[in-house]
Amino acid sequence: MTELLFREDAYLRDTQATVTAHTPEGGIVLDRALFYPTGGGQPGDSGAIHWDQTTLKIATTVKGEKEPVVLVPAEPAALPPIGAEVAQTLDWDRRYRHMRIHTALHLLSVVVPLPVTGGSISSEKGRLDFDMPEAPEDKEALTDALNALIEQDLVVSESWITDEELVANPGLVKTMSVKPPMGAGQVRLVRIGQGDDQVDLQPCGGTHVARTGEIGRVRIGKIEKKGRQNRRVNLLLDD
Numbered sequence: 001m002t003e004l005l006f007r008e009d010a011y012l013r014d015t016q017a018t019v020t021a022h023t024p025e026g027g028i029v030l031d032r033a034l035f036y037p038t039g040g041g042q043p044g045d046s047g048a049i050h051w052d053q054t055t056l057k058i059a060t061t062v063k064g065e066k067e068p069v070v071l072v073p074a075e076p077a078a079l080p081p082i083g084a085e086v087a088q089t090l091d092w093d094r095r096y097r098h099m100r101i102h103t104a105l106h107l108l109s110v111v112v113p114l115p116v117t118g119g120s121i122s123s124e125k126g127r128l129d130f131d132m133p134e135a136p137e138d139k140e141a142l143t144d145a146l147n148a149l150i151e152q153d154l155v156v157s158e159s160w161i162t163d164e165e166l167v168a169n170p171g172l173v174k175t176m177s178v179k180p181p182m183g184a185g186q187v188r189l190v191r192i193g194q195g196d197d198q199v200d201l202q203p204c205g206g207t208h209v210a211r212t213g214e215i216g217r218v219r220i221g222k223i224e225k226k227g228r229q230n231r232r233v234n235l236l237l238d239d
């Protein structure tokens with residue numbers, strides 16, 4: 001069983017691990033996963049692993065056929081042997097931007113309260129596709145509403161429910177295209193704000209900042225028409 005460290009503590013930047021397998025494609029499997037694997041619209045993490053006198057750059061991280069997390073080396077090179085102790089170091093600047101944009105997209109789904117049909121994140125920007133026949137008239141008002149939520153510096157927290165509880169509460173699922181991470185018996189819920197200040201609650205397996213203030217100022221970019229029913233809303237960090 002791989003320990004999913006990125007889920008327990010999204011702020012962990014480096015840690016030790018043991019190599020448990022190599023994949024036929026040349027990927028590396030560790031017993032403790034610091035790197036987030038591509039999924040839910042969020043890119044896989046990059047960084048490096050170190051052992052003996054060797055450093056191997058990791059270009060990205062993906063889900064394997066059986067393994068939940070596989071590190072993909074940036075170039076063909078000798079892999080650390082199975083059983084080797086390695087140090088893994090995240091490209092933190094890139095991951096932290098993913099965390100900020102990812103959390104901002106949760107807030108975008110609050111200020112645009114429509115069903116989400118898709119989404120994607122990069123270190124530059126994020127976007128959500130909405131079931132939205134008419135474009136919103138006032139983009140500035142959306143930007144202002146987003147920044148107001150960010151400035152409230154709301155706490156982002158998580159809790160777990162069973163698959164059955166999620167099935168019994170379908171209203172929790174805003175995103176129709178990305179199935180909630182079910183199947184393990186438990187689903188993680190991400191909550192923004194608490195008590196009377198709660199603004200959002202939805203199943204999500206990604207990485208988030210601890211408080212919305214960390215996102216910093218954002219702005220709504222282009223709103224593109226994607227088919228008859230869909231609009232793509234782009235969101236950019238201001239720095």
Ligand SMILES: [Zn+2]
Nearest residue numbers: 102190204206
């Ligand atoms: Zn999320």
